[in-house]
Amino acid sequence: xxxxxxxxxxxxxxxxxxxxxxxILNDNQASQLTDGFALGITLLVSLTGRGAVGLLNACxxxxxxxxxxxxxxxxxxxxxxxxxxxxxRLVVGLALVKKKKRMPxxxxxxxxxxxxxxxxxxxxxxxxxAAAELDGEARQCDxxxxxxxxxxxxxxxxxxxxxxxxxxxxxxxxxxxxxxxALPIAAIGTQVAEQATFVYQPPTRAVPHLPxx
Numbered sequence: 001x002x003x004x005x006x007x008x009x010x011x012x013x014x015x016x017x018x019x020x021x022x023x024i025l026n027d028n029q030a031s032q033l034t035d036g037f038a039l040g041i042t043l044l045v046s047l048t049g050r051g052a053v054g055l056l057n058a059c060x061x062x063x064x065x066x067x068x069x070x071x072x073x074x075x076x077x078x079x080x081x082x083x084x085x086x087x088x089r090l091v092v093g094l095a096l097v098k099k100k101k102r103m104p105x106x107x108x109x110x111x112x113x114x115x116x117x118x119x120x121x122x123x124x125x126x127x128x129x130a131a132a133e134l135d136g137e138a139r140q141c142d143x144x145x146x147x148x149x150x151x152x153x154x155x156x157x158x159x160x161x162x163x164x165x166x167x168x169x170x171x172x173x174x175x176x177x178x179x180x181x182a183l184p185i186a187a188i189g190t191q192v193a194e195q196a197t198f199v200y201q202p203p204t205r206a207v208p209h210l211p212x213x
Contacts, residue, residue, distance in 0.1 A: 018052025024097060034134075036105045040095030045086045049074030056096060063092050086115050109178050113198060129207050139193050143168060148193035155180035156201045158192045 016133035021037035023029055041052050044059060047069070056063070062072045067090035077189075079087070089117075090111060093103030139152040141147050156176045160168055175182045177198075186201050 016052070018055065019093065019120055021095075032105050033099060033102050036094040036102060036108060039091070039105070039108065040091045043087050044091045047074070047079060047084060047091075048072050049076070051079060063088055063096055066092065083119065084129035086111070105178060106180070140199070148190065150188060150190055150192050151185060152187040152192050152195075152199065152201075153180075154184055154186050154201060155182065156186065156198050158187075158197055158199070162188060162197070163176060 013213045019038045023031070023034050023037070044055055045052050046054065048059065050058070059072050061068045062200035066085045066088035067081075069084040070079070070081040085147040090108055093106055093107075097103075101175050106161070132203065139149050141149055141164050142159045143162035144161065149158045149160060150162045151160055151165045153156040153175045155178050157175050157177045159163065159175075159177065171183060173182055174180065186199075
């Protein structure tokens with residue numbers, strides 16, 4: 001809607017070299033597009049095993065023809081040709097094309113989730129090992145690191161314990177991972193720590209509200 005905020009303007013620029021979008025440098029504007037650029041660079045770093053600075057230019061040929069992306073994949077990373085191609089297409093959509101043609105995060109994240117799920121299906125032993133690890137040790141809150149994650153946001157991500165969520169949401173009501181609205185809370189309880197970090201939430205799902213701190 002017209003009342004939604006599309007970007008934030010800033011006079012102070014923070015970020016790691018190689019991950020800062022030109023939109024921020026030129027326009028002093030941070031948005032989902034600039035978050036998507038950083039994600040795209042992160043995917044390219046993961047694919048190639050190389051540093052972020054100058055990486056887009058160094059991989060320009062492969063990114064122009066994503067079906068050749070296996071040629072820039074790190075030899076010890078184990079990326080298949082199909083995985084390398086999909087990662088390259090995500091990088092192009094998030095970080096290489098012009099602003100008006102950028103891929104929205106809402107489109108990129110499900111594709112990335114599907115890529116991860118397909119990889120787990122191809123290597124069931126690794127998926128089983130990860131599940132066993134989760135059974136033995138609940139993942140810890142990203143804020144305090146002293147309690148299990150116990151709250152799932154409306155977007156589907158679970159990052160924090162119940163005690164820390166009010167402090168996080170007081171600063172920003174968008175999920176720090178996908179920048180989608182975190183409210184209303186989708187789930188609360190110890191079972192959240194035993195589930196995947198991201199669990200798809202149907203749009204019509206009825207959700208409980210987080211009790212006041």
